[in-house]
Amino acid sequence: MGTETKKSRRKPRADSLRNRELLLQAAAEIFSAGGQQASLEAVARKAGVGIGTLYRHFPTREDLFEAVYRNEVDHLSDLARELIVQETPVEALRKWLYANVRLVSAKRGMIEGLQLVAYGSSELKAYSFERMTAAVGELLQGAVRAGELRSDISAEDLLRALLGIFYANSGSDWQPTALRLVDVFVDGLRVPKAPVGPH
């Protein structure tokens, strides 16, 4: 027999998992507010863990960024499903788009600060695109089926329009502007209650 090839591993410790989650949450907020050069020590402070813990979970800044991004995409996907059952179709869409603004906030920091797009895994990009299209597709379908939104907008159209909104105005306080534009956009998608066409 050779050396033991596969030790029975212990279950990961509960505190480790918890701290990882706390860190991701804190990082999402800090990066969203402060951009790409936010302090990692601030992230650790906000998460309520030591700086060593942060570095153990995410050895490099990029590791943390990528994890935050992936995490946010997953959250958005889940959020779409929750909103579909909890809200009216149009409000579900609107709230999901709001959440998107927050995601892009983090994404901007990552892309512009660290060229994640340049050398970053394109696997990550494909992954996020797929999940995003699926999520927005469900939201749209719901609202269209309920007769509240016009039916000639595809999921990809909507995502493209969003990207346009996001990248068009890249100021320091773009977030409130983006939220306002989302409102306008959603209202524009509505099917008018009192049609004005010829009878």
Added chain:
Amino acid sequence: MGTETKKSRRKPRADSLRNRELLLQAAAEIFSAGGQQASLEAVARKAGVGIGTLYRHFPTREDLFEAVYRNEVDHLSDLARELIVQETPVEALRKWLYANVRLVSAKRGMIEGLQLVAYGSSELKAYSFERMTAAVGELLQGAVRAGELRSDISAEDLLRALLGIFYANSGSDWQPTALRLVDVFVDGLRVPKAPVGPH
């Protein structure tokens, strides 16, 4: 009479002007090599002045970046004129393009690191575009008149092609690649000495 509204100012001190120049020169090199997050203390060290002197001349990092950029554009413009009289037309163009690679090195750092394009003065952009087009126009004209380069390339075309070359490959060691591409590009512009067309 009111209070004296306009005191006869002293002439600016010679060492001040000299140090400013030294700082710009050092900053150009440091930014070019190290990107946008290069250390300002390193700039001061390289210039051989105290850190306080750096901050007196350029209170913020952005101030220094913008000054370096403006300075480089001016230098490039002057360089074009010098090369026109010192070199053969084609070599003048090639060397000027080399110098461009170095400029873009600094520019990249500025744009990507600090969103100079986003909030930065668009006056600065207009200024640089105008001067650059003029410079490359003169270089082209000289070489075309000498019958060494094909005549169907405009100054703007050339600048656009350059931008393409520069932005296409955004790696860490893009500079050598860009220089090689410039070579290829200039060679491609040449009028062939022994035409191979049908007789």
Added chain:
DNA sequence: TGATAAACGGAGGATGCCTCCGTATAAATA
């Protein structure tokens, strides 16, 4: 050749990065 406005240098306090290691604790074992 003073007088003085202006510029100089760099110490110093604050903050951030990342490593290292003694301590604490959750899972495995008895």
Added chain:
DNA sequence: TATTTATACGGAGGCATCCTCCGTTTATCA
């Protein structure tokens, strides 16, 4: 449940950078 042990934790510490502040130096002007 009690003990063992693999694993994770926190944060001190060393180094780098940022930026300010102020005593000293020096170029201009009379």
